[in-house]
Amino acid sequence: MNESKKALAYFQSGGPTAVINSSLYGVIEEAKKHPEIGDILGAKYGVEGLINNDFVDLRSIPEEKIKLLQQTPGAALGSSRHKVSEEKGDFKAIAQTVQKNNIGYLLVNGGNDSMDTCFKLAELSRKNGNDLKVIGIPKTIDNDLAETDHSVGFPSAARHVMNMVKMVVLDASAYKEGKVVLVEIMGRNAGWLTASTDLLSDNERPDLIYLPESPFDEEQLLRDVKEIYEKKRFCVIALSEGIPVHHEILTKKDPFGHSSLEGVSSSLAKLIKEKLGIGVRSMELSTPERADPAFVSLTDRKEAIRCGAFAVKEVTAGQSEKMVAIKRISSKPYRVSYGLVDLAKVANAVKEFPKEWIVSSKELSNEFKDYLTPLCSKGIKVSLDKNGIIKSLNLLK
Amino acid sequence: MNESKKALAYFQSGGPTAVINSSLYGVIEEAKKHPEIGDILGAKYGVEGLINNDFVDLRSIPEEKIKLLQQTPGAALGSSRHKVSEEKGDFKAIAQTVQKNNIGYLLVNGGNDSMDTCFKLAELSRKNGNDLKVIGIPKTIDNDLAETDHSVGFPSAARHVMNMVKMVVLDASAYKEGKVVLVEIMGRNAGWLTASTDLLSDNERPDLIYLPESPFDEEQLLRDVKEIYEKKRFCVIALSEGIPVHHEILTKKDPFGHSSLEGVSSSLAKLIKEKLGIGVRSMELSTPERADPAFVSLTDRKEAIRCGAFAVKEVTAGQSEKMVAIKRISSKPYRVSYGLVDLAKVANAVKEFPKEWIVSSKELSNEFKDYLTPLCSKGIKVSLDKNGIIKSLNLLK
Numbered sequence: 001m002n003e004s005k006k007a008l009a010y011f012q013s014g015g016p017t018a019v020i021n022s023s024l025y026g027v028i029e030e031a032k033k034h035p036e037i038g039d040i041l042g043a044k045y046g047v048e049g050l051i052n053n054d055f056v057d058l059r060s061i062p063e064e065k066i067k068l069l070q071q072t073p074g075a076a077l078g079s080s081r082h083k084v085s086e087e088k089g090d091f092k093a094i095a096q097t098v099q100k101n102n103i104g105y106l107l108v109n110g111g112n113d114s115m116d117t118c119f120k121l122a123e124l125s126r127k128n129g130n131d132l133k134v135i136g137i138p139k140t141i142d143n144d145l146a147e148t149d150h151s152v153g154f155p156s157a158a159r160h161v162m163n164m165v166k167m168v169v170l171d172a173s174a175y176k177e178g179k180v181v182l183v184e185i186m187g188r189n190a191g192w193l194t195a196s197t198d199l200l201s202d203n204e205r206p207d208l209i210y211l212p213e214s215p216f217d218e219e220q221l222l223r224d225v226k227e228i229y230e231k232k233r234f235c236v237i238a239l240s241e242g243i244p245v246h247h248e249i250l251t252k253k254d255p256f257g258h259s260s261l262e263g264v265s266s267s268l269a270k271l272i273k274e275k276l277g278i279g280v281r282s283m284e285l286s287t288p289e290r291a292d293p294a295f296v297s298l299t300d301r302k303e304a305i306r307c308g309a310f311a312v313k314e315v316t317a318g319q320s321e322k323m324v325a326i327k328r329i330s331s332k333p334y335r336v337s338y339g340l341v342d343l344a345k346v347a348n349a350v351k352e353f354p355k356e357w358i359v360s361s362k363e364l365s366n367e368f369k370d371y372l373t374p375l376c377s378k379g380i381k382v383s384l385d386k387n388g389i390i391k392s393l394n395l396l397k
Numbered sequence: 398m399n400e401s402k403k404a405l406a407y408f409q410s411g412g413p414t415a416v417i418n419s420s421l422y423g424v425i426e427e428a429k430k431h432p433e434i435g436d437i438l439g440a441k442y443g444v445e446g447l448i449n450n451d452f453v454d455l456r457s458i459p460e461e462k463i464k465l466l467q468q469t470p471g472a473a474l475g476s477s478r479h480k481v482s483e484e485k486g487d488f489k490a491i492a493q494t495v496q497k498n499n500i501g502y503l504l505v506n507g508g509n510d511s512m513d514t515c516f517k518l519a520e521l522s523r524k525n526g527n528d529l530k531v532i533g534i535p536k537t538i539d540n541d542l543a544e545t546d547h548s549v550g551f552p553s554a555a556r557h558v559m560n561m562v563k564m565v566v567l568d569a570s571a572y573k574e575g576k577v578v579l580v581e582i583m584g585r586n587a588g589w590l591t592a593s594t595d596l597l598s599d600n601e602r603p604d605l606i607y608l609p610e611s612p613f614d615e616e617q618l619l620r621d622v623k624e625i626y627e628k629k630r631f632c633v634i635a636l637s638e639g640i641p642v643h644h645e646i647l648t649k650k651d652p653f654g655h656s657s658l659e660g661v662s663s664s665l666a667k668l669i670k671e672k673l674g675i676g677v678r679s680m681e682l683s684t685p686e687r688a689d690p691a692f693v694s695l696t697d698r699k700e701a702i703r704c705g706a707f708a709v710k711e712v713t714a715g716q717s718e719k720m721v722a723i724k725r726i727s728s729k730p731y732r733v734s735y736g737l738v739d740l741a742k743v744a745n746a747v748k749e750f751p752k753e754w755i756v757s758s759k760e761l762s763n764e765f766k767d768y769l770t771p772l773c774s775k776g777i778k779v780s781l782d783k784n785g786i787i788k789s790l791n792l793l794k
Contacts, residue, residue, distance in 0.1 A: 016571060045573040074567030081572070159785045166786060167688035170471030173793065174413060175478070176442040199784045203791050283683040291564035294691035297785060376785035381778075387596045388556045388694060388773035389563060394600050396570065 005038030006104025008312065009055070012075040013046045013110030013117060017141050017153025018160070018296050019304035021076045021393075023109050025069040026308025027137075028058050034316050041101060042395060046080025046110075047117055051090050053097045056395050065393050070301060071382045072392035073291035084117055091124050098125075098132055105133050105315045109308075111140030111151070115323055116347040122321040135315045136323035136343055137307050141290045143192035146349035147341040148325035152307055153290070155300035155375035158196035160292045161185055162376070164285055165197045166204045169236050173203070178234025179279040180225055180272055184265035186289050187212065188242035191353045193289070196372060197238045198364040206238035208361050213353045216244045221268075222275055224361065229278055239265060241284075293390050298378035299334070310338045334374035402435030403501025405709070406452070409472040410443045410507030410514060414538050414550025415557070415693050416701035418473045418790075420506050422466040423705025424534075425455050431713050438498060439792060443477025443507075444514055448487055450494045453792050462790050467698060468779045469789035470688035481514055488521050495522075495529055502530050502712045506705075508537030508548070512720055513744040519718040532712045533720035533740055534704050538687045540589035543746035544738040545722035549704055550687070552697035552772035555593035557689045558582055559773070561682055562594045563601045566633050570600070575631025576676040577622055577669055581662035583686050584609065585639035588750045590686070594635045595761040596769060603635035605758050610750045613641045618665075619672055621758065626675055636662060638681075690787050695775035696731070707735045731771035 008031050012020055024042070031040045042056040043049025056077060069076055084090040097103070108118035115136050122134035138145050141157035165183055172181045183206070185194040191211025198209060207228045210216065228235040245264055269282035307324045314322070322340035329335040357365040382390050405428050409417055421439070428437045439453040440446025453474060466473055481487040494500070505515035512533050519531035535542050538554035562580055569578045580603070582591040588608020595606060604625045607613065625632040642661055666679035704721045711719070719737035726732040754762040779787050 016568060045571075048573055072567075073564040075571040078573065079571045162784070162786055163691070164685050164689075166789075167470040168684050170469075170789070170791070171413060171684045171688055174442075174472040174476045176445055176475065200786065203794055204786075204789070284680060286680040287565050287568045288561050291568055292561075294560070373784050377781070377783055379779075379781055379785060382776075384774070384776055386774055387559070387770050388776060389559055389597065389601075392563075392567070392601070394567070394570075397600055 005036060007039035007041055007101050008037045008105040008107070008315070009041040009043055009050065009101070009103045010107040010109065011043035011046050011049055012077050012079045013108060013114035014079060014081065014140070015111070015290055016073070016075040016079060017139055017290050018073065018156040018292055019153050019301050020109055020139050021069040021072045022301045022304035023137050023139065023152060023308035024076060025066060026305035027107060027312055028066055030309035030312040032059070034312065036316055037105070039101065041103070042077045044396060045078035046082065047084055048080045048082055049077070050097050051093045053100060055101070061395070068391055068393040071293040071296070071380070071390055073293055076393055076395045078396050081113070084120055094121065095124070095128065098130070103132060107135055107137055107311050107315060109137040109139050111142065112145060112346070112348055112350060115145070115343055118323070119321065119343040119347040122343060126321070133315045133318060133320040135311045135319060135340070136346070137311045138323055138325065141193060142187050142190050144190035144350045144352070146346050146351045147323070149328040149336065150326060150375060152300065152304045154192060155297040156295060157193055157289050158372065159297050159376045159379070160289055160295040161193050161285060162196050162199055163295055165206060165236070165238055166200055168283070169200070169204050169206065172234045172236050176233060179281050180229060180235045180237070182237045182239060182265040182269050182280070182282040184239055184241055184263050184282065184284040186285070187240040189350045189352070191240045194238050194240040195353055195364055195368060199369060199372060199376070206236040208235070208237040209364065210237065210239040210243045210361060211353050211358065212240050212242040212244065213355055214243065214358055214361060218245070218271070220361070222272065225272055226276055239268070293382050296380045297376050298380050299375055301380060303336070306338060314340060331370050331374055402433060404436035404438055404498050405434045405502040405504070405712070406438040406440055406447065406498070406500045407504045407506065408440035408443050408446055409474050409476045410505060410511035411476060411478065411537070412508070412687055413470070413472040413476060414536050414687050415470065415553040415689055416550050416698050417506055417536050418466040418469040419698045419701035420534050420536065420549060420705035421473060422463060423702035424504060424709055425463055427706035427709040429456070431709065433713055434502070436498065438500070439474045441793060442475035443479065444481055445477045445479055446474070447494050448490045450497065452498070458792070465788055465790040468690040468693070468777070468787055469791070470690055473790055473792045475793050478510070481517055491518065492521070492525065495527070500529060504532055504534055504708050504712060506534040506536050508539065509542060509743070509745055509747060512542070512740055515720070516718065516740040516744040519740060523718070530712045530715060530717040532708045532716060532737070533743070534708045535720055535722065538590060539584050539587050541587035541748045543743050543748045544720070546725040546733065547723060547772060549697065549701045551589060552694040553692060554590055554686050555769065556694050556773045556776070557686055557692040558590055558682060559593050559596055560692055562603060562633070562635055563597055565680070566597070566601050566603065569631045569633050573630060576678050577626060577632045577634070579634045579636060579662040579666050579677070579679040581636055581638055581660050581679065581681040583682070584637040586747050586749070588637045591635050591637040592750055592761055592765060593769060596766060596773070603633040605632070605634040606761065607634065607636040607640045607758060608750050608755065609637050609639040609641060610752055611640065611755055611758060615642070615668070617758070619669065622669055623673055636665070690779050693777045694773050695777050696772055698777060700733070703735060711737060728767050728771055
């Protein structure tokens with residue numbers, strides 16, 4: 001430990017994204033340029049690393065390995081959904097860790113819930129009168145963080161979702177007598193990711209798109225599916241995990257007597273099969289949505305790195321209780337700037353998909369297309385090992 | 398129609414692969430070089446196009462579009478699982494189509510079941526005394542075609558599966574208190590695809606690998622999961638859809654009173670949750686396994702194209718009732734040759750994963766690694782549209 005300098009600590013929080021480790025890369029590279037920063041500490045397993053004084057010395061990782069963070073899936077430092085609380089003694093433990101490691105700067109890379117944690121840590125520091133500065137780096141595939149044009153990680157997840165749904169549609173359309181296929185996409189509270197499938201062109205798009213923000217009418221859904229299937233002999237439905245289906249559809253008990261582990265797509269698949277007697281398949285795109293390096297958006301990766309670097313610059317300049325936010329200057333050409341917003345405004349807020357952008361269950365508005373297209377248009381190149389597997393860096397080993 | 402020349406017809410059959418359209422590309426490019434070939438006809442929806450005299454004129458597609466077949470997911474001409482039968486009048490209808498279009502050469506791009514169709518059509522032609530020559534082009538992600546070193550489409554699917562499972566493992570390992578995650582992979586009769594996850598290195602591989610060819614013992618599975626979870630606090634299981642679980646696990650009725658639509662992973666997830674009381678998630682990699690252009694293997698694509706071209710050369714040279722097969726000359730360096738094998742030996746046969754390559758439920762043999770590595774090591778570059786979506790060619794429009 002270097003006593004004359006302040007350490008910078010960083011942790012990852014909540015569900016990973018395909019570019020969360022690119023933000024970590026940006027943090028490390030920028031932090032190395034700052035002589036006022038001593039140790040660069042990566043907390044293991046999110047805030048738990050701070051509670052348990054469990055860190056990776058990020059300065060010690062060789063440069064050629066650090067580069068791999070840009071294509072490493074998952075949270076390279078581990079993550080956590082732990083809610084910090086006074087009763088559990090978390091704040092006391094964290095204060096001890098901060099003092100012990102001479103931490104002056106803390107960066108929290110996460111989504112809505114994590115920004116709440118970030119806010120609490122910043123508040124605590126202020127109340128304790130110590131000079132720990134705390135800044136949040138935005139991250140969520142759900143794109144539901146408030147006060148920023150978009151969330152880092154969303155464009156890459158959108159690229160994954162668009163391309164996977166295209167594959168599913170082409171697969172479904174390959175048979176003369178096809179099926180109804182339900183594709184469940186992440187998003188409990190906001191439908192941005194499911195909405196991205198609206199960018200697909202006519203013969204490769206889902207027939208129906210259901211977001212949590214869409215009105216949901218079971219009878220209307222069945223009528224639509226029937227009509228589409230009779231015309232095309234297949235029907236693909238893209239739906240968010242959080243669509244507001246009637247509670248009873250989801251709460252049926254399974255054969256073991258407890259509530260089903262199934263998602264909404266599986267439940268609706270049964271309903272459609274039962275009511276319409278058509279062949280049905282359901283699938284969840286699942287974990288790869290928040291991890292797939294092959295579909296990382298170049299813009300997203302660059303912004304992830306820049307948000308990380310920007311956070312380092314601002315926190316060392318004395319800023320605190322803020323989150324880095326992206327402001328869009330223009331869409332054509334695509335230009336953005338970076339700024340800071342109050343954590344208090346972001347913590348636990350949800351930016352829903354605008355209802356006025358929902359034209360119908362079959363189509364979204366052109367405003368949405370103009371918003372999304374520049375975020376996703378370019379891909380990246382990944383480097384592979386001898387088995388054809390994407391190389392990565394695991395800092396938890 | 399050119400009366401002095403014989404037409405070449407081609408159809409796609411069974412489930413698609415990520416490179417089935419690359420074989421179509423190879424067929425078209427090679428066929429154009431043969432002056433003895435008149436029309437180049439793509440049957441729509443597999444053998445149904447032959448029955449219904451429903452074709453795409455493949456000569457009329459511009460070259461820049463044809464190239465896109467190399468990265469087009471799904472079956473660009475449509476596919477079919479229709480079983481040809483005398484009773485339905487299929488053979489009579491096909492004979493009429495052949496005569497009407499002056500078809501002298503027929504290529505069938507498919508897996509085991511499709512090679513049976515291919516064999517029946519070849520037999521029919523011989524018995525009718527007409528000079529239709531029929532050759533099969535091997536294709537299946539399952540790698541279970543007999544008489545060939547490997548099946549075209551398998552290496553790309555294996556690359557997709559390996560990389561997706563790596564993402565799932567990294568995701569699962571990111572939490573201090575993780576879950577048991579079951580990943581279901583295609584393969585009803587053979588476990589080649591699930592086995593591919595054995596190529597992943599120590600911190601990114603599944604803890605348990607179950608193939609249809611593996612012994613399955615419920616008590617052993619539960620003991621293994623418990624032991625692994627207690628040590629690591631997470632556990633990832635890669636399993637084939639066709640693993641031989643006890644019938645009763647799968648046949649429980651769902652809340653609507655009919656058999657569940659669920660796969661084996663979902664059923665086993667419930668079992669593990671019930672018996673061990675640990676958090677469990679299950680997922681199916683599903684359709685993208687047989688479609689993902691982002692993980693196409695360069696070797697697989699080249700071989701797909703060459704198998705298509707080789708079939709054209711052989712069928713115009715008078716060969717019939719054969720399937721193109723790949724023979725491996727050496728693994729280090731990787732070298733293969735192409736030859737023909739009797740359709741009769743391939744039709745409906747299944748090449749299982751060798752039992753002697755299954756070391757335990759935790760590991761496969763080095764022989765398997767040496768077999769698979771050269772098939773998967775290199776990737777391809779894909780071209781994108783302005784929205785970041787992989788470009789493709791749909792011939793069914």
